[in-house]
Amino acid sequence: MSGKPHPSNPILIVDDEAAILLAIDTALQIAGLSNTLTCQDSRRVMDLLARHPVEVLLLDLTMPHIDGRELLNRVNREFPEIPVIIVTGAVDVETAVLCMKSGAFDYVIKPVETDRLVSGVNRAVSFRELKRENFALKHHILADALVKPEAFTSIITNNKKMLSIFQYIESIAQTSQPVLIRGETGVGKELIARTLHTLSGLEGAFVAVNVAGLDDNVFSDTLFGHVRGAFTGAERDRRGLIEQASGGTLFLDEIGDLSTASQVKLLRLLQEGEYFPLGQDVAKRTDVRIVASSNVDLWERQKAGLFRKDLNYRLRTHRIYIPPLRERMDDIPLLFEHFLVEAARTLDKKKPVVPNELTTLLRTYPFPGNVRELQTLVFDAVSRHKGGVLSLDVFKAHIRLYQSRENTMPLAVTHTPEPGTTLIGFSEKLPTIKQATDLLVAEAMRRTGGNQSAAAGLLGITQQALSKRMKKKKDEE
Secondary structure (H helix, E strand, C coil), X not given: CCCCCCCCCCEEEEXXXXXXXXXXXXXXXXXXXXXXXXXCCHHHHHHHHHHCCCCEEEEECCCCCCXXXXXXXXXXXXXXXXXXXXXXXXXXHHHHHHHHHCCCCEEEECCCCHHHHXXXXXXXXXXXXXHHHHHHHHHHHHXXXXXXXXXXXXXXXXXXXXXXXXXHHHHHCCCCCCEEEEXXXXXXHHHHHHHHHHHHXXXXXXXXXXXXXXXXXXXXXXXXXXXXXXXXXXXXXXXXXXHHCCCCEEEEECXXXXXXXXXXXXXXXXXXXXXXXXXXXXXXXXXXXXXXXXXXXXXXHHHCCCCCHHHHHHHCCEEEECCCHHHCHHHHHHHHHHHHHHHHHHCCCCCCECCCHHHHHHXXXXXXXXXXXXXXXXXXXXXXXXXXXXXXXXXXXXXXXXXXXXXXXXXXXCCCCCCCCCCCCCCCCCCCHHHHHHHHHHHHHHHCXXXXXXXXHHHCCCXXXXXXXXXXXXXXX
């Protein structure tokens, strides 16, 4: 457990009875809400609020000098951003309604039930965090600039979609709430998670684990650890990854493949901030922040009965979707240059000269493996490079292999095709073979910026055959 206080600003507890102050303070400390401030004199409250930024105010209703109702009105007037939770012995509905109408965030009855108190304070803390994040996001959108661009240097992009995602990341970086990162394999989800951790200011480590394929026992031992004698072969205590990431970030990759039994344990960790090492009956508390990623749609997994609804909602407090490379083709020249320099340095070779048509050729390919696939392609090409101009052969062969596999797939054509589900859609009137061919050639030339070699690759024919078709069409006109 990290020594960093939680929340970052103190929870102010106000009650004229010392025993109640101690009881509430102790309950919050045990629940991991360690940053508290107590006050037994209601006359000091407004001065304390003026001198200390306060996260949540717990306020007794019946006190000497200044009563709780009057204080509630003053706080709402002068410090409207602070959630106020009324703690009182009054049990009548009318009092509760009056307090809520006066702006109270919540209402807790004495003697205080610990679970009810902790739940209310946690909700108030989350409420403050979300308000700060909304304000930060609005500020980022209006400013249209990054506050800490240096934190994103490991992510190569100049795409507007990606830059807007960076702004959102900055706005949520310091929250303690879970973050779900969605995107296809190879888009860089772990890079995004590491950047979140860097911007969070958390003092603990960034610890990553791929949970796909882990059965419940392995998952529990990996994350929660075990005590000596928990099972055969457990000869000594073992710290789990949660403890290793204490005060930092735990990144759970491919969360959509987590077993149902493990989902229950993860939900408890997220809701209660506690877990049980294998073989131990006493729960351990943690302040680790959870960031999860998935290359599958969790809604679809939920509908199929493979993912818990409550865990799905809990994980997606903040959501980040990383677009595939085919949706940000403008990044290809930047990424290619970066990987080219990296490959040449790693392989101890001189940086190759790049033919002009290569970028155009790459823009015609959908990159199902995304950025990681492009990186692998560049490294392969540089490793085969002997000198002079970089050969296109590696890239062309890779694209032809993809096209040959795609061409073996049956095509489904409908009158009203869904975007992305078919290769082509037709109007009620079918074009002739010649018209369809002319349209395909025109579209291929448009996509490749008029590059015949790249267009021919898209169409699966030789450049000579394409040139012949185009010349014939021109002669006919």
